[in-house]
Amino acid sequence: MAQKILVINPGSTSTKVAIFCDNEVCFDAEVRHPREIIDKYSTVMDQKSFRTEQVLSLIDESLKEGQPDIVVGRGGLLRAIPGGPYLINDEMIADLESAKYGAHPCNLGAMIARDLAAKWGVPAMIMDPVVTDEMDPVAKITGFPEITRRSVFHALSQRGVARTVAAKLGIEYEKGKFIVAHLGGGVSIGAHRNGRVVDVVNALDGEGPFSPERSGSLPVLPVLELLASGKFSYDELRKKVTSGSGLLGLLGTNDLREVEARIVAGDEEAKLVFEALAYNLSKYISSFVPVLMKEDSAKKPVTAIILTGGGAKSLRLVNAVEDMVGSIANVHVITGLEEMEVMGRGGLAVLRNELVPAEYFAAVSSEKTK
Numbered sequence: 001m002a003q004k005i006l007v008i009n010p011g012s013t014s015t016k017v018a019i020f021c022d023n024e025v026c027f028d029a030e031v032r033h034p035r036e037i038i039d040k041y042s043t044v045m046d047q048k049s050f051r052t053e054q055v056l057s058l059i060d061e062s063l064k065e066g067q068p069d070i071v072v073g074r075g076g077l078l079r080a081i082p083g084g085p086y087l088i089n090d091e092m093i094a095d096l097e098s099a100k101y102g103a104h105p106c107n108l109g110a111m112i113a114r115d116l117a118a119k120w121g122v123p124a125m126i127m128d129p130v131v132t133d134e135m136d137p138v139a140k141i142t143g144f145p146e147i148t149r150r151s152v153f154h155a156l157s158q159r160g161v162a163r164t165v166a167a168k169l170g171i172e173y174e175k176g177k178f179i180v181a182h183l184g185g186g187v188s189i190g191a192h193r194n195g196r197v198v199d200v201v202n203a204l205d206g207e208g209p210f211s212p213e214r215s216g217s218l219p220v221l222p223v224l225e226l227l228a229s230g231k232f233s234y235d236e237l238r239k240k241v242t243s244g245s246g247l248l249g250l251l252g253t254n255d256l257r258e259v260e261a262r263i264v265a266g267d268e269e270a271k272l273v274f275e276a277l278a279y280n281l282s283k284y285i286s287s288f289v290p291v292l293m294k295e296d297s298a299k300k301p302v303t304a305i306i307l308t309g310g311g312a313k314s315l316r317l318v319n320a321v322e323d324m325v326g327s328i329a330n331v332h333v334i335t336g337l338e339e340m341e342v343m344g345r346g347g348l349a350v351l352r353n354e355l356v357p358a359e360y361f362a363a364v365s366s367e368k369t370k
Contacts (some may be wrong), residue, residue, distance in 0.1 A: 002026075006068035007340050008055055010105040010111050012185030012213060013038060013254065014242065017058045017121040018069065020344035021133065027062045028340065035254070038243075044103045050137055051105075052112050067120040071111030072341075072347040075129020077102040077204070083132040083155060085346050085357040088114045092360040102152070106130055125357050127346035128155045129205075132197070139199040139291070148206075152199040153188035154309070160342035161308045161334040162192050165266050168332075169304065176303035177292040179285055179329070183311025185243075187211040187281065191288040201284050201289045206241060209280030210346065211256035212311070215245035216280065240254035247273065256314045278320035285325050302329040307363075308338060309312070 002021035009016040013035065018028040031054045041047045047192045073088065076096050086092070088110045096107040110126050117124035124285040144248035158180040159173075166173040174195030181189045186203035200209035203216075220240075227237055228358045240249070248254040251262075262270035285305060293299055305325055311317055312335050322331045349355040 071117040074109030075126035076107035080133035154182035159337040160236040183309040282324035
């Protein structure tokens, strides 16, 4: 009998759920959470019960055919750790609940997974969390001594699609050079060099292009002046930068489909903002070309540029970005269940004892969170 793996992936404005029967998808669904509902909750943790109920509602019919053998949640903001599977333990939950390393809906993945796994008496795990850290030391240094750059990105999605494209090209992922952009509610971009993600655009910390609901990189001094003016409290400004800016702040919507419909209807403002989105994405994608040349005596070209995530479903956006970066390398578009499939494969490998989950340990008390 096939083993069942329940996969839970909370994003900024949606929660994806899938059930894998061995390697086959036997159920998948996504529930979108309207901004007016999400905004009722003061913190990410306050959304836990709401999102858990949504997950149970989605899988209600599937549960009649038998409970899962393992539950895999999306890895959240934890201390920097190597990639791979981790069993969800008390220390992990404590770090997520306290938001010690940052607050994001992905933190709820492990929490919901553990609660549901306990309900059924099965294991709960995460796979390749967003804090997977393989950055070159030189990439972490900033010009401000008190701040060090962090590796926080869509590790699951990026590594999964990079391996998929490598296989299509007939090469090993570990021998290629890829620039991968995950286009979601936030945008992360990774420089994959010979199997390691040596630098990332960390959207969570405000880096990179603006996105459907994030501001992206901003001039520092105007931000400080805005904070000093008293127009926003720290919490208000943080929320605006992380979930009330980008397309949402500029056009009043975080839905690319609506923006495109407005462009077709002749909305010049929507057209300009859309062009700015494509321009910013292309600028940051291009910035990783020198990174991939580092430590490459042959200076081989970039193997491929890969676009994934919900934004990559927009043909207009893909074409606009490809027009600007296509001279660097061929652009590949991978959408669908890739992120979910990586988690599903990880859960199955653990059930089959092909992978042994590591144990998460909280950081020692002397460690400082940047």
